Amino acid sequence: MTRALGWLAAIGLGAGLVMAFGVAPREATQGNVQRIMYLHVPSVWVAYVAFAVVFVASIVYLARRAERADHVAHASAELGVLFTGLTIATGSIWGKPTWGAWWTWDARLTSVSILFVMYLGYLLLRGMIDEGDRAARYAAVLGVVAALNIPLVHFSVYWWRTLHQPPSLMRPGGSSMPGVIVAALLVNFAAFSLLYLYFLAKRVRLLQLEAEAAA
Amino acid sequence: MVRKDLLVERRSKETLNALVFFSLLLLFVFQFTLGPDRERLAAALPGILWLGFVLAGLLGLGRTFVLERENDCWDALLLAPGDKSAIYVGKLAGNVLLMLVVETLLLVLFTFFFNVDLAGALPALALVVALGTLGLAAVGTLFAAMTAQVRARELLFPVLLLPVQVPVLLATVKATEAVLLGEPLSAVAHWLKLLAAADVVYVAAGVLTFDFLLES
Numbered sequence: 001m002t003r004a005l006g007w008l009a010a011i012g013l014g015a016g017l018v019m020a021f022g023v024a025p026r027e028a029t030q031g032n033v034q035r036i037m038y039l040h041v042p043s044v045w046v047a048y049v050a051f052a053v054v055f056v057a058s059i060v061y062l063a064r065r066a067e068r069a070d071h072v073a074h075a076s077a078e079l080g081v082l083f084t085g086l087t088i089a090t091g092s093i094w095g096k097p098t099w100g101a102w103w104t105w106d107a108r109l110t111s112v113s114i115l116f117v118m119y120l121g122y123l124l125l126r127g128m129i130d131e132g133d134r135a136a137r138y139a140a141v142l143g144v145v146a147a148l149n150i151p152l153v154h155f156s157v158y159w160w161r162t163l164h165q166p167p168s169l170m171r172p173g174g175s176s177m178p179g180v181i182v183a184a185l186l187v188n189f190a191a192f193s194l195l196y197l198y199f200l201a202k203r204v205r206l207l208q209l210e211a212e213a214a215a
Numbered sequence: 216m217v218r219k220d221l222l223v224e225r226r227s228k229e230t231l232n233a234l235v236f237f238s239l240l241l242l243f244v245f246q247f248t249l250g251p252d253r254e255r256l257a258a259a260l261p262g263i264l265w266l267g268f269v270l271a272g273l274l275g276l277g278r279t280f281v282l283e284r285e286n287d288c289w290d291a292l293l294l295a296p297g298d299k300s301a302i303y304v305g306k307l308a309g310n311v312l313l314m315l316v317v318e319t320l321l322l323v324l325f326t327f328f329f330n331v332d333l334a335g336a337l338p339a340l341a342l343v344v345a346l347g348t349l350g351l352a353a354v355g356t357l358f359a360a361m362t363a364q365v366r367a368r369e370l371l372f373p374v375l376l377l378p379v380q381v382p383v384l385l386a387t388v389k390a391t392e393a394v395l396l397g398e399p400l401s402a403v404a405h406w407l408k409l410l411a412a413a414d415v416v417y418v419a420a421g422v423l424t425f426d427f428l429l430e431s
Contacts, residue, residue: 062427118378125375128366138361141424142375145354148420149379152413156382159405160389 002205005198012191016042019184033097038184040090042192043083044112050080050196051119051147058143061136067211068204070136073143075203077122079196084116111157118146118153132211230278231316234271238321241267242328256329261391264325265384268344269351269377271317276355277372279306280363289364293429303356303425307418310352318344331395339394343403346410347387353417354379360428386410 020038027034057073060066091109092102103109122142129135177185245263249256283289292302322340326333333340358375362368386406393403400407 062424114378114381121371121375121378125361125365125371128371130366134364137427137430138365141357141361141427144424145357145379145417145420148416149382152382152409152416156385156409159409160385 002198002201005194005201009191009194009198012187012194016184016188016191019187024181024184025178030098033094036090036094038188040087040094041185042188043090044087045189046192046196047080047083047087047112047115049193050076050083051115051150053200054080054119054122054143055147058140058147061140062144067136068208070140071204071207071211072200073140074126074207075200077119077126077139077143078203079199081116081119081123083192083196084112084119087112088116105161107158107161110160111153114153114157115150118149122146132214230275230313234275234313234317235320237274238267238271238317239324241270242321242324246328257331260325260329260331261388261395264321264391265347265388267321268314268318268347269380269384271321272314272348272351272355273373273376275313275317276310276352276359276376277362277369279310279356279359284363299426299429300422302429303360303421306360307352307356307421310356311348314348314352315345318348333395335397336394339400340391342400342407343387343390343394343410346407346414347383349414350383350410350417351380353414353421357417357421357425357428360425382409382413386413 016038020035024035024038026032053076054073057069057076061069061073088109091112095104096102122139125142126135126139129138245267249259249263280289283292322333322344325331355376358372358379362372362375365371386409390403390406390410393406394400
């Protein structure tokens with residue numbers, strides 16, 4: 001099952017690369033640099049999904065005390081941090097030639113980096129507690145608070161300043177992108193989602209084995 | 216709970232004294248780093264003010280459960296009859312009061328040392344400070360309980376608290392800035408709404424999840 005998921009993710013990523021570099025046209029104003037979007041946007045999508053999973057799994061853990069829910073929350077937080085990091089890295093690589101700077105204090109850059117730090121703190125907390133049960137409880141509480149905080153961070157930072165490209169895929173009045181680009185993007189969305197599921201399954205299994213070994 | 220903590224605090228004045236002294240030192244540090252330029256100082260004032268509040272808050276809030284831990288009363292907290300969330304509300308109220316006292320003193324010192332006139336903006340400023348303090352203390356109290364029994368707690372507490380507090384910080388600094396410029400409160404209504412929403416979310420989250428921190 002997990003292995004099949006892994007192969008599907010690999011095929012999806014391959015197809016995504018072909019779509020991004022082969023099929024999708026070269027963007028007129030930004031040139032080839034624009035192709036990094038096919039990695040950047042799916043990464044941030046997976047990151048948000050991962051943090052949503054942390055939220056749900058944390059609530060399930062607090063309500064049911066199922067160890068499995070805690071493993072899912074833990075693994076998903078790690079993946080969320082990983083993909084947030086990928087988002088920031090790819091964004092910087094794109095930003096240097098396009099904006100002329102690796103980093104600006106734009107609204108969305110700032111809110112994503114705050115998420116990154118918030119969930120790094122979550123992982124730090126987990127690492128600092130030795131007793132598994134206590135780590136799970138505390139982390140679950142933090143997972144809930146952090147997730148509730150996301151909309152607040154989003155609004156505050158948005159009002160603070162904004163300079164980012166307005167979203168061009170999902171906005172009222174339909175997409176502004178040609179069909180091929182949307183298709184390439186969707187293939188990468190699917191591939192990254194599969195990759196996330198594969199990593200999640202692997203990591204949850206590993207955490208389970210670790211817990212069994214410790215018990 | 217509030218009564219007990221306030222009594223202990225009034226008798227010892229331990230935290231309060233240290234915090235006020237600490238804030239005074241902060242003022243000196245700000246003065247040194249910014250230099251004597253009046254205009255630059257005035258522009259940076261809202262940020263400085265909240266930096267002072269937050270730093271004092273980090274120290275003060277982090278000590279919320281120190282008494283219980285050092286005196287081995289943690290188990291007594293766990294065994295306390297009734298709803299555990301009452302402990303949270305009590306600690307929160309104590310923290311809010313303590314921080315408001317420190318913040319008032321800090322404001323007075325600010326007007327004194329930096330020669331700024333806050334009198335006109337005082338009612339609006341009080342509202343912003345109260346909303347911001349509640350938000351800060353609500354998460355701070357929860358996280359203090361979380362880190363009380365953890366290794367490297369002095370380190371972990373600010374690391375956890377600061378990123379979560381970003382919305383409160385942005386909102387309070389922006390609102391303070393506008394208020395000090397003499398703008399009416401309606402000009403910062405969106406920030407005040409955000410602060411109020413944050414307060415509600417944080418206090419609710421604290422009340423609902425505090426139970427889980429005090430188990431076993």
